[in-house]
Amino acid sequence: MLSERRLQVLRAIVQDYVGTEEPVGSKALTERHSLGVSPATVRNDMAALEDEGYIAQPHTSAGRIPTDKGYRLFVDKLAGVKPMSAPERRAIQNFLDGAVDLDDVVARTVRLLAQLTRQVAVVQYPSLTRSTVRHVELLSLAPARVMLVLITDTGRVEQRMVDCPAPFGEASLADLRARLNSRVAGRRFTDVPRLVEDLPEAFEIEDRGTVTTVLSTLLETLVEENEERLMIGGTANLTRFGHDFPLTIRPVLEALEEQVVLLKLLGEAKDSGMTVRIGHEIAHEGLNSTSVVSVGYGSGGEAVAKLGVVGPTRMDYPGTMGAVRAVARYVGQILAES
Amino acid sequence: MLSERRLQVLRAIVQDYVGTEEPVGSKALTERHSLGVSPATVRNDMAALEDEGYIAQPHTSAGRIPTDKGYRLFVDKLAGVKPMSAPERRAIQNFLDGAVDLDDVVARTVRLLAQLTRQVAVVQYPSLTRSTVRHVELLSLAPARVMLVLITDTGRVEQRMVDCPAPFGEASLADLRARLNSRVAGRRFTDVPRLVEDLPEAFEIEDRGTVTTVLSTLLETLVEENEERLMIGGTANLTRFGHDFPLTIRPVLEALEEQVVLLKLLGEAKDSGMTVRIGHEIAHEGLNSTSVVSVGYGSGGEAVAKLGVVGPTRMDYPGTMGAVRAVARYVGQILAES
DNA sequence: CCTGGCACTCTGCGCGTGCGAGTGCCAGCA
């Protein structure tokens, strides 16, 4: 176990390194923080911290920088979440209140997060699978062509074209629409398959094919995991990554374009509370030198999706976590209102 | 007027520079192209081209690189559009055919363009203002709350929540839905205001407030220019920009995040035919060292939106133009089918 | 267990040099 002072030294190293982006030496440390001991003592502590793997030196006889393990300890034990100031909170609320629809909410959230954290922001659209159905609408576009529109409680709208095996009359369509809604409106997506199972039986034999087709399209839409979308913003902040970044930025941009990767990343995070993944804790190779701070957000007490930021491992964790948490909270409020 | 050979020299310079990314000298030119003259002659030609402002030397006694004016001449007079090969065309078609809905079409198009051109791809969603209405749906969510869903012929769906001034019965709602659709279905957006003008008069006095509210929300949705969305992809290709690019890439990323800028840019382009904007021809400062190749696409003969790529001025214009044109063509087909 | 001192190591930077690519110009030739 590390002594109290050594933890303080680690904290000081992380803070200074995050601020200056340069390896920090023993002398500078004692000057900028009142540790009450001399540089020589700090050097001993640093040697110990290095032995334990919390810090490292990029080159012999340069200062130390924190390792992923060091940041981990810092986040878990040494730093809290820095709350947003009251004016900041008001600004967040004002900005988000101006949104007109779901797309706009998500777009504004991305912008806001990117600006607050000066990092890359990622916001997942409210997930279909955890939402409830508000309404299912069926529109007849042609005798054997139906458009299926699914509206969720989070305001998301999905539509699908359905080619029917046989012409389908207006009356039957209205019938199906009514029965469908009376069964699934207000229910969770996961319950829908069970609820509509026996629906075809209520129809005339010649309509059953069409009903089955419509229903299977609906179920398809519900489970279609790859329809989980997300919005990204603030990529220009990547240019503040480091001095060497031609090589650093490339894989990150590539990873960000692979929405699958990001969705997986967000999916792995805890459903409640904040998740911080640091450097090599992230499985995807291109993101090995980044950290991801994510949190669930939702209209009720329950998370319907996640949002977060991607930045260099050398980031201001307390500030970033504060911003992410605050934004998630207000987005949840907005969604609950709409 | 420049002699034929001088134009050939310019063409050769552009081609070589695009290929090697390095200033090209007189000797290398004669070696790689059979111009039938000696380096000395080429030097004279180059001096002339430089006087005219078509090429420049980055430093005294280095090779020459084309100026924006040089690229302009190259694009207008010296190079055609390089058509895609048959296998490439098949690949494009196959890839786009797999799309399930409009979002997917756009997403795939972006991916495809970015891969084909190895540059940043920008695809505008089919514009509302030039489309026609396929269907307007009204859903009663609460006694005084209506959801308005607008479906366009390009498959785009817009929804808006409407808070009514007074409760609105199911019957009135059905009435409004029917009247509305009979008037506007299949009509162009621009005609809609005129067509629904006198609609409130057909309703009982107590419903008119609500009808008016719904209609104005509809009109709002139609004109809402800022709802013009676009999707961007292939930003990782920016890292191939140049060696110096920390400074170059930053403003470009920022400009790309400002969708307003991009929309303006696309909006300024010709409606039909391909538009190439080179370097300083682009008003926005951050994009001064880029070129934009854009073209309209649409389901009928008519363009409903634009797509294009953003890349360094030093790009393979014939190839890029070929890819952009081909993709636009196939996207148009896909939209027409759906 | 902390401290001051000391010798050591390594990176980054400024400077001077040489090389090579490329140019402009000129005189000669078709």
Place this chain on the structure above:
DNA sequence: TGCTGGCACTCGCACGCGCAGAGTGCCAGG
């Protein structure tokens, strides 16, 4: 008049060198 070969000149760039500065590890003393 236009093309060619030759020649002197100009830079940019890569390389090597040496120096200063920051930081370390270790040791002996309090």
